[in-house]
Amino acid sequence: MATPRDIPGSRRTRANGDGTVYQRKDGRWEAAGYVLAPGNTQKRVRVYGTTRKEALAKLTEKIAASNRGLPVPSAQGSVAAYLTYWLENVAVHHLRENTHTRYTACVRLYLLPGLGRKKLAKLTTKDVRTWLDQLRTTCQCCTRGLDTIRDEPQCCAAGKCCGKKLSPLTLAYVHSVLKSALEHAVREEEIPRNVARNVRMGTPRPRRFEPLTAEEARAFLAAAHGHRLNALFELALRTGLRKGELLGLRWEDLDLAGGTASIRRTLQRTNTAGLTALPTKTQSSERRIALPTECMRSLEQHRERQAREREAAGTNWKSSGYVFTRPDGYPIEGATLTRHFNTLLRRATLRRIRFHDLRHSAATLLLEQGVELVVIKELLGHAHIGVTATVYAHVRLRLQRDAIDLLSNALRNPVQPVARPDDSDEPPLRAAPVR
Known part of the structure; x- marks a missing residue:
């Protein structure tokens, strides 16, 4: 019986460079x-x-x-080796320092323990999906051994699991870091395709926040009146600027005569440079906004206060050029601003919220006043209007419900027209045209 090797076609001679097949x-x-x-x-x-x-x-x-x-593709090393290379040689040049720090922690805590030993060239979509499913359902105290290093075990080491699992937002963030790393591997032709892109995570719900109501916002502004940083809190609540954008404002960015402010930088603390000015979060975040009349008035008062503080400090004054500084002229730390903010919340007897919720409060109050979404997007400096629509979807839904309720009331209780003496079946009198 003839075998496939005996078939003449299987031993057909191929041209030089075409390779061999058997x-x-x-x-x-x-x-x-x-x-x-x-x-x-x-x-x-x-x-x-x-x-x-x-x-x-x-x-x-x-x-x-x-x-x-x-x-x-020549990816013969492990996923761990490539992620280390990517963080140290690629991502460090394209990410902000704080973002790179978060990426590094994400790789160290989740990616290396779960996928680090696998070969990069042999990583499959199934491997990524299985790892994410396991990460979603396992307790982090047990997986990372957090309970064993405690003085008094509270989880698995004590015989009971606390069930501390990753939130959907954290899980989506870990997935995005892996996608970014593998996408660069595709660009460098280390692997033929990005297998992490084939894993569908679903859209996680945005983080819940509790913005101030109109009454609470008025109470907060009343409590901030007279504070040396009153102008900052006015800007935060009336314009929705981020904390770093407020602290990074310089006097040269303000046009009080024209009533505008140019957002060009953000002030943040980094591990290497300390408190430093950085570019805005995105290109869309670099913008010019209109200043409310109340903010222009409070900024004028703040400039006069700062001039008095400069005279009092004398040679100890640090001429930084920032609008909001310490009494000696040095920039303000973000943590210091948070402490002042929490003090004002207690003074106004308001519930505990984050400073960033002032930004959400401004956007929510604007939406409730009927301001167009595109205007709010430009004011907040979002890169896409979809970000604004997603973050404040619950507000838009509530406004839609109010509008539908108004329509339902109109259809349920029709307004009866009031009879007038001149009501009749005749058409109304029309004035003669003036020639």
Whole structure:
């Protein structure tokens, strides 16, 4: 009986450079040939198929890509090795320092323990999905061994699990970090495709926040009246500026005569440079906004106060150029501003909220007053109007419900017209046109 090896077509002579194709002892077909590798070198690759045609097609595809100048993927190392390389040589040049710090913590806590030992070239969509499912359902105290280092165990070491699982937002963030790293591996032609993109996570619900109501906002402004940073809190609540944008404002950015402010930078603390001025969060965040009349008045008063503080400080004054400073002229730390904010909340007997909720309060109150979404997007400096629509979807839904209720009341209780002496079936009198 003739075997596949005895068939003349299986030993057909191929041209030089086309590679070889033959059938293995296990019945599969193997094709091998030389293709372009990183570093402008040649590498012999092998592909397999159930038929001769399938194996030959795979080899032809690789040779064609090689002829176009695309080197064959060469990811022979582990996922851990590549993530370390990506953080230290790629991401560090494209991310802000604080963002890079968060990426590094995410890789150290979640990616390396879960996927670090796998080969980058052999990482599959199933591997990523299985790892994310496990990360979603396991207690972090147990997985990271947090309970064993406590003085008094409270979780698994004590025989009971606290069930401290990752939130959907954190899980989505971990997934996005992996996607970013693998996307760069695709660009560097280390792997043919980004397998993390094939894993669907769903859209997590935005973080819940409790903005101030109109009555609470008035109480907060009343409590801030007379505070040395009253102008800052006025700006935060009336314009929705971020904390770093407020602290990064310089006097040269303000046009009090024209009633505008230019947002050009943000003031943040980093591990290497300390308190430093950085570019705005996104390109859309660099914007010019209109100043309310109340803010212009409070800024004028703040400038007079700062002039008196400069005279009192004398040679100890630090001329930083910032609008909001300490009494000696040095920039204000974000943590210091938070302490002042919490003090004002207690003075006004208001519930505990974050400073960033002043931004949410401004947007919510504007929406409730009927301001267009695109105007709020420009004021807040969002990159896309979809961000504004997503974050404040609950507010828009409430406004829609109020509008629907008004329509329902109108349809349920029609207003009866009041009869007038001149009401009749005759058409109304029309004035003669003036020629």
